Amino acid sequence: MSSDTFLDTTLRPSSWDEYVGQENVKNNLHILIHAAKERANPPEHILFYGPPGLGKTTLAHLIASELGGALRSTSGPAIERVGDLAALLTNLAQGDILFIDEIHRLPRAIEEVLYPAMESGVLNIIIGKGPSARTLELPLAPFTLVAATTRVADLSAPLRSRFSGGTFRLEFYSEEDIAAIIRRSAKILKVKVDESGVKEIARRSRATPRVANYLLKRARDYAQLKRVPLTGNVVTEALGMLEVDALGLTPLDRKLLAVLVERFQGGPAGVGALAAALAEEPNTLSEVHEPFLLQLGLIERTPRGRVATSLAYEHLGKAVPPGLNQKLL
Numbered sequence: 001m002s003s004d005t006f007l008d009t010t011l012r013p014s015s016w017d018e019y020v021g022q023e024n025v026k027n028n029l030h031i032l033i034h035a036a037k038e039r040a041n042p043p044e045h046i047l048f049y050g051p052p053g054l055g056k057t058t059l060a061h062l063i064a065s066e067l068g069g070a071l072r073s074t075s076g077p078a079i080e081r082v083g084d085l086a087a088l089l090t091n092l093a094q095g096d097i098l099f100i101d102e103i104h105r106l107p108r109a110i111e112e113v114l115y116p117a118m119e120s121g122v123l124n125i126i127i128g129k130g131p132s133a134r135t136l137e138l139p140l141a142p143f144t145l146v147a148a149t150t151r152v153a154d155l156s157a158p159l160r161s162r163f164s165g166g167t168f169r170l171e172f173y174s175e176e177d178i179a180a181i182i183r184r185s186a187k188i189l190k191v192k193v194d195e196s197g198v199k200e201i202a203r204r205s206r207a208t209p210r211v212a213n214y215l216l217k218r219a220r221d222y223a224q225l226k227r228v229p230l231t232g233n234v235v236t237e238a239l240g241m242l243e244v245d246a247l248g249l250t251p252l253d254r255k256l257l258a259v260l261v262e263r264f265q266g267g268p269a270g271v272g273a274l275a276a277a278l279a280e281e282p283n284t285l286s287e288v289h290e291p292f293l294l295q296l297g298l299i300e301r302t303p304r305g306r307v308a309t310s311l312a313y314e315h316l317g318k319a320v321p322p323g324l325n326q327k328l329l
Contacts, residue, residue: 011185011213012058018184019062020209021177022055025168029059032165033066042067042095044165045118045145047103049152051291053210054170056148060099063146069095076105082113082125089123094141103147104154111159118145118162150287172207172295175199181209182216191220196232204239204248206292211248218242247296247315252280253289257298257316260308266321268305 013019016026029046036043046063048056057073064071072088079085079100092098100106106114116122123138147163149155160167173181179202186193193201193216201219205212222238223230243251259277260267271290275282290306293299298312310320 011188012061014062014065016062016066019055019058020180020184021173022059022170025059025170028166028168029063033063037067042069042142042144045163046147046165047152047155047160047163047167048146048148048170049150049167050170051172051208052150052288053208054172055209056170057099057101060097060146060148063144064097064099067095067097067144069093069097069144071097071099073099073101075101076103079106079110082110085110085113085117086123086125089117089140089143090138092141092143094143096141096143098143098145100145100147102149103159104149104151106159108156111156114145115158115162172292173209174207175202178202178205178207178209178212182212185213185216189217189220191216191230193219193230193235194232197230197235200232200235200239203246204244206248207295208292215239215242215244248292249315250289252278253293254316256285256289256293257308257312260299260306261312261316261318266313267299267307268302269307270305274306 016030019026032043032046043063048059050056060073061071070093072092074088079088088098113124116124117140121140121142123140125136125138144165152160152167179198182193182198182201186198197219201212201215205215219230219235219238222241223234226234228234245254255278256274259274260269263277264273271282271286275285278285290299294301296311297309298315300307300309313320
């Protein structure tokens with residue numbers, strides 16, 4: 001089996017030194033973890049949030065590795081019944097890490113069971129129904145819950161407040177950090193890529209490590225079949241076939257901008273109207289495409305809806321209309 005069969009496993013950093021970027025988050029975690037280790041206690045519960053592909057799962061693995069405990073991974077949608085959560089919690093040993101991805105999709109009834117487990121280290125199970133029902137209180141081994149979400153606003157306030165170890169937002173990466181990640185990934189995958197190729201991939205990677213690794217592998221495939229070295233020009237040709245432009249925009253990104261500019265005269269337009277025009281789900285636009293377009297300054301959110309900026313018009317090769325600044329107010 002090829003060493004790069006499973007992309008995330010192969011390229012995921014295995015130590016803090018290999019984890020590039022997110023310095024503020026790493027510094028805070030370093031203090032939290034080492035202080036807890038000195039007290040011989042597990043760290044308090046931690047929540048990571050931010051767009052997908054920025055390293056939330058990797059941080060959970062690094063925390064478990066640092067603490068020397070086992071990492072038990074699951075996701076919000078996978079926990080459908082109270083019994084599912086009870087099975088996870090009762091099988092944790094002292095010092096283990098329970099990682100719940102997309103925790104905002106955890107059913108509310110299960111949240112209620114999770115609260116005492118997080119706060120008091122007990123699992124309350126109701127046995128029976130009606131007047132004869134009674135509550136069984138099971139003590140749990142001390143553990144740390146590490147949760148991740150792309151939609152922190154969808155978490156209930158009581159659940160958010162129980163992450164006493166800290167709530168950390170992961171930011172988009174700088175181009176320099178993305179380039180460092182690409183160099184490391186290329187070394188692991190035994191891919192020879194010159195500096196111009198590294199910079200070209202970094203420029204089109206949407207400031208996201210997961211996208212950078214994906215583009216590196218696709219550019220590698222192209223260079224391999226063409227029997228050419230992986231240079232900046234070759235990367236441009238390879239990513240051109242994927243229709244990823246110089247800013248890292250995909251066809252749907254560009255179509256979204258075009259619809260906003262042409263059909264809605266630059267906006268403002270609501271995400272529902274844009275989704276209907278594009279025949280896409282509103283959540284796809286707001287969670288996958290919109291964050292990066294906002295990061296680049298191609299669109300702006302206003303009280304009345306999304307508005308295309310002058311940079312969007314320039315990227316589409318269209319003249320900036322008069323009165324655009326008034327729409328952004």
